[in-house]
Amino acid sequence: GNLIALVRSVSILGILGLGMGLVVIGRGIDLAMVATMVVSLSWVLSMAQAGMPFDTALVYGALLALVIGLASGILIAYADIPAIFTTLAMGLVMYG
Numbered sequence: 188g189n190l191i192a193l194v195r196s197v198s199i200l201g202i203l204g205l206g207m208g209l210v211v212i213g214r215g216i217d218l219a220m221v222a223t224m225v226v227s228l229s230w231v232l233s234m235a236q237a238g239m240p241f242d243t244a245l246v247y248g249a250l251l252a253l254v255i256g257l258a259s260g261i262l263i264a265y266a267d268i269p270a271i272f273t274t275l276a277m278g279l280v281m282y283g
Contacts, residue, residue: 219278227252
């Protein structure tokens with residue numbers, strides 16, 4: 188009962204923690220990870236509520252998160268903007 192509820196509530200943070208671990212191992216930082224999750228998940232839920240099949244909406248949400256991460260990565264790698272500033276700005280842009 189309680190253990191299952193705990194695992195369900197913490198599993199998303201665990202997945203984000205694994206992603207952040209990979210970023211930190213690569214000597215970077217990603218402050219937009221939670222904002223990316225929130226924006227892509229809200230887009231998935233709004234598409235599913237509008238009648239799109241949930242699996243299709245989930246694929247589109249994953250693609251949106253991929254595009255956001257790719258944009259941050261390109262700015263960091265090719266424009267030589269520090270990761271902390273790029274990801275902070277990307278989070279602000281996503282939240283509006």
